[in-house]
Amino acid sequence: MIAVSTLHELSQRQNQLVWLETNWPIALFMVGGQVYAVDAHCTHQEAWLHEGDVNADTCEVSCPLHQARFNLQTGKATHGPAAAPLMVYPTQVDSAGTIYIEPITPWWR
Ligand code: FES
DSSP, X not given: OEEEEEHXXXXXXXXXXXXXETTEEEEEEEEXXXXXXXXXXXXXXXXXXXXXXXXXXXXEEEOTTXXXXXXXXXXXXXXXXXXXXXXXXXXXXXXXXXXXXXOOOOTTO
């Protein structure tokens, strides 16, 4: 697991861009008290998803460019024009509020 942020930082912004490595950007979201980590680039034309709006009721993020939607729990594209899913990375939060991501290898690497 790799430490990428803190609950304090994320709760101030709700969405946050972090980097696991150069060229491996991750979008963090806080929805309903849960932390979700997904690929930061939309699978349609690579817009930045941390800049998208989140629907807490459906746990989905909308791409700011063409409004594709992705489920943050599964990564599934739930509304076009995107069709390919996002990678979803397991997260953990320790007692100090540090957020960790499991850097599982995404299908696109
Ligand atoms: S870039 Fe996200 S829907 Fe087109």
